[in-house]
Amino acid sequence: MPQQSGRHVRTPVLIVGAGPVGLCLALDLAYRDVASVVIERTDGRIRHPKAGSLSSRTMEFCRRWNIAEQIRHCGFPRDYGLSMVFCTSMAGHTLGTHPYPSMDDDRAPAQSPEKKQRSPQLFFDPIIAAAARATGKVTFFYETELVSFASDACGVEAEAKMRDSAEPLRVEADYLVGCDGAGSAVRERLGIGLKGNKALDYSVAIFLRIAGLARRHDKGDAERYIFLGPEGTWGNLTAVDGKELWRLTVLGAKAHIDMNRFGADFWVRRALGDTPADYSILDVMPWRRSSLVAESYGSGRVFIAGDAAHTMSPTGGFGFNTGAGDAVDLSWKLAAAIQGWGGSGLLESYSIERQPVGARNVGFATSNYFHLVSAANCEDILQDSASGEEVRKRIGREIKAATMTEWETLGVNLGYRYEDSPICIADGMPAPPDSPSDYVQTSRPGHRAPHAWRPDGSSTIDLFGKGFVLLRFAGSDEPASLMTAARQRGIPLSTILIDEPDIGRLYETRYVLVRPDGHTAWRGDRLPADAMGLIDTVRGERKTTNQGIGAAQAMTGR
Numbered sequence: 001m002p003q004q005s006g007r008h009v010r011t012p013v014l015i016v017g018a019g020p021v022g023l024c025l026a027l028d029l030a031y032r033d034v035a036s037v038v039i040e041r042t043d044g045r046i047r048h049p050k051a052g053s054l055s056s057r058t059m060e061f062c063r064r065w066n067i068a069e070q071i072r073h074c075g076f077p078r079d080y081g082l083s084m085v086f087c088t089s090m091a092g093h094t095l096g097t098h099p100y101p102s103m104d105d106d107r108a109p110a111q112s113p114e115k116k117q118r119s120p121q122l123f124f125d126p127i128i129a130a131a132a133r134a135t136g137k138v139t140f141f142y143e144t145e146l147v148s149f150a151s152d153a154c155g156v157e158a159e160a161k162m163r164d165s166a167e168p169l170r171v172e173a174d175y176l177v178g179c180d181g182a183g184s185a186v187r188e189r190l191g192i193g194l195k196g197n198k199a200l201d202y203s204v205a206i207f208l209r210i211a212g213l214a215r216r217h218d219k220g221d222a223e224r225y226i227f228l229g230p231e232g233t234w235g236n237l238t239a240v241d242g243k244e245l246w247r248l249t250v251l252g253a254k255a256h257i258d259m260n261r262f263g264a265d266f267w268v269r270r271a272l273g274d275t276p277a278d279y280s281i282l283d284v285m286p287w288r289r290s291s292l293v294a295e296s297y298g299s300g301r302v303f304i305a306g307d308a309a310h311t312m313s314p315t316g317g318f319g320f321n322t323g324a325g326d327a328v329d330l331s332w333k334l335a336a337a338i339q340g341w342g343g344s345g346l347l348e349s350y351s352i353e354r355q356p357v358g359a360r361n362v363g364f365a366t367s368n369y370f371h372l373v374s375a376a377n378c379e380d381i382l383q384d385s386a387s388g389e390e391v392r393k394r395i396g397r398e399i400k401a402a403t404m405t406e407w408e409t410l411g412v413n414l415g416y417r418y419e420d421s422p423i424c425i426a427d428g429m430p431a432p433p434d435s436p437s438d439y440v441q442t443s444r445p446g447h448r449a450p451h452a453w454r455p456d457g458s459s460t461i462d463l464f465g466k467g468f469v470l471l472r473f474a475g476s477d478e479p480a481s482l483m484t485a486a487r488q489r490g491i492p493l494s495t496i497l498i499d500e501p502d503i504g505r506l507y508e509t510r511y512v513l514v515r516p517d518g519h520t521a522w523r524g525d526r527l528p529a530d531a532m533g534l535i536d537t538v539r540g541e542r543k544t545t546n547q548g549i550g551a552a553q554a555m556t557g558r
Helices: 020-031 056-064 068-072 121-134 185-190 264-272 318-339 348-372 386-402 410-414 480-489 501-507 531-538 548-556
Strands: 003-005 008-016 036-040 084-087 094-098 138-142 144-152 155-162 169-178 194-210 224-229 232-239 245-250 279-294 302-304 468-472 493-497 511-514 520-524
Touching: 008 020, 008 318, 020 036, 020 056, 020 121, 020 138, 020 318, 036 144, 036 169, 056 068, 056 318, 056 410, 068 121, 084 386, 094 386, 121 138, 144 169, 144 185, 169 185, 169 318, 185 302, 194 264, 194 348, 224 264, 224 386, 232 264, 245 264, 264 279, 279 348, 318 348, 318 410, 348 386, 480 493, 480 531, 520 531
Parallel strands: 008 036, 008 169, 036 138, 084 224, 169 302, 468 493
Antiparallel strands: 003 008, 084 094, 144 155, 155 169, 194 245, 194 279, 224 232, 232 245, 468 511, 511 520
């Protein structure tokens, strides 16, 4: 636990922001036996939930943290259908439907032990916060706002203002991570710029309660109802708790969404149409839909993650899931540095690896947004006439086809890879296609190590997490030189022999070295001639001289 004296705290890692990404980072650090302090400027209550779905990859992280079953039973009804419905209003014309099952009826994809889960932030944040608190490794300070920080080669000193005290909270930390959202004070104080489009549109989110809505319309259960009118796509109604809480998002240009004249009731009534439903508005929040990624993800001992590093359209649900990936990538590297086995360049690899992933996912989300608003020539969509019916059929076909990549996202969530990582050793194999929907597993360095079911009912994914793991397959020898090199550097490395031929074929080579985050660091058909060189590379030790072609070949094992 952090050392505390009065209003002074000493901790290995200071996390600014107790949103879902900050909570993931705190829990993953605790999983690695690293303590942290989390400061959060609010009281922690979720007044307007945003994030709603966890990808298969994020659920794999929850599986590692032993909270996957809690997430599966978070409170969202497991028998609630999660289709996507295009319509003119809840009482109007149905234009088309992407049918999707309830969580009970859904099945995990062949490429993962976990299926995506509906777990709104309203439920998710308390679950992960409780899990972090239960480790005894995380200290929370709510209603506490960062005021300033300074860092040098030895650590970070931060000052925060506590709402219940005139005395500031002073925190000494080895590292600081800003998980403080799109308007990140940490990013701004670091002077890190943003690249991209600051305003795809100006939207307003209306959080509301509508009791018994499902019984009052003919559209069937849906995660989201997307509304189209004569102007095209104008909004959507999303199920928050699967019961009575909903979020209506209204899309528009800045002049169209003028909060001085915005009438939330008008838009709710437009969405409901003639549906006889009583509602109450709980919160109205204007927001700017942006497509931005930070130029870097940190400087020295200070880093950023989640929305502080990338903001994207929610089309596809990539924002939080990308942030969870940031947290897991950064966590094991912070742990390695704190525990003394990380190399001098390991933490620099965080930005090198994750910034391109952020840019990639921002791009996919932006593409999905433009597909969502692509409906054209909708002027007659409400007409009760033959021409109106023809327009509705055409728009339904077009919008269903255009938005498929927003719902089919396995490639986005599992297929990201670290192409130019200095801590992954490329083996010369070409990169596979990077499709947003399709995903073919590979053990190629930089990629997520493949999932396969083992005879005991566990997944290969379950083998990874605490340290490095060397998987051995048929025809492999004992890796004595690698184990010796790892011991000499203090790097946690275990070796596992897998004798199932189908898993061997999936992993492609006799040896596959997997990092603590579950990504492949190196693979080969023979052990490396330079075992120490390989170990130093994957733990992030900077090379003082060019290693040369011969040394590189000695590590590839090809």
